Amino acid sequence: MANSPVLEIKGAKPLSRYAPFRRAGDLVFFAGIIAVDHATMKVVTGYSDLPPEARRLAGETGELSTDMKDGPIAAQSWWILNSLRLTVEAAGGTLNDVVKMTQYFRNLRDFPTYNRIRATFFADPPASTVVQISELLPTSDSLLEVDATAYIPLKAATSAHE
Numbered sequence: 242m243a244n245s246p247v248l249e250i251k252g253a254k255p256l257s258r259y260a261p262f263r264r265a266g267d268l269v270f271f272a273g274i275i276a277v278d279h280a281t282m283k284v285v286t287g288y289s290d291l292p293p294e295a296r297r298l299a300g301e302t303g304e305l306s307t308d309m310k311d312g313p314i315a316a317q318s319w320w321i322l323n324s325l326r327l328t329v330e331a332a333g334g335t336l337n338d339v340v341k342m343t344q345y346f347r348n349l350r351d352f353p354t355y356n357r358i359r360a361t362f363f364a365d366p367p368a369s370t371v372v373q374i375s376e377l378l379p380t381s382d383s384l385l386e387v388d389a390t391a392y393i394p395l396k397a398a399t400s401a402h403e
Contacts, residue, residue, distance in 0.1 A: 276317035
């Protein structure tokens with residue numbers, strides 16, 4: 242991770258009956274991650290939903306007009322990328338192992354804010370696809386979903402958990 246500290250937030254959990262990731266040889270495919278706090282069963286909607294130390298990292302300024310406008314996508318971006326980091330670690334890898342990401346936005350105008358936050362997690366970002374979609378689960382508060390593929394050799398993943 243480029244600049245983001247390790248924060249204790251649990252990795253991505255599926256909203257339904259599917260795996261958070263699945264291994265196929267040395268490739269690991271990660272299911273789409275959205276910004277849902279499983280402890281409260283609520284979608285992350287702003288800086289106030291983040292741990293205090295993450296708010297600054299996500300870009301909170303303390304200025305109401307700026308934080309209200311950028312807060313929802315900034316907070317969701319940070320939450321999702323931190324969840325991806327934790328989930329990749331659970332699979333035996335690091336964010337450096339991520340080779341491909343697909344980012345699904347409700348509004349492509351949110352991409353610059355997301356891209357700024359992504360740079361704090363990836364010094365050298367993976368190949369990416371960005372698309373705009375009409376809707377995300379579980380509610381209309383969801384602005385972004387990210388899925389990923391990582392190359393984590395089975396041998397390395399096994400030794401990481403020994």
